[in-house]
Amino acid sequence: DGAPCHTSKKVQDFCRANMADFWPAEMWQSSSPDLSPLEFSVWSVLESHACKTSHANLTSLQQAIVEAWDNLTEEYIKKSCASVRRRVEAVIANNG
Known part of the structure; x- marks a missing residue:
């Protein structure tokens, strides 16, 4: 950023x-968040996992985020990163 x-x-x-x-x-x-795997893919997964339940304190929320991060598979990360080229090509094709 x-x-x-x-x-x-x-x-x-x-x-x-x-x-x-x-x-x-x-x-x-x-x-552009459309070109960053963390933005278009990973953060939403972390957020949906970490926010499934309410947290009584910051430590609980942090633990949920770390757990979600640790559960991301290598395949998921590779798939997210592989989509960057297609996204960049789309930006170029649209003069953006």
Whole structure:
């Protein structure tokens, strides 16, 4: 995402200096949720699982989210990521 806490010069310089495979902010995809597997696929699964019941406290909600994350299958993640190319091609085809 393009959050200032991720794109500030100080953070970008730190990451560039400390991460071998760092991609600077200018190489990141647009903020379109249609192009991010986390946005178009994963968050909805986590939310639907974690919000099945009410939670008495933050710890309970956090545990439900972690459980949902841990239950995501490798096949589901691969399928979500595989759909990105089709989505990017659709954006390009529509001049968007």
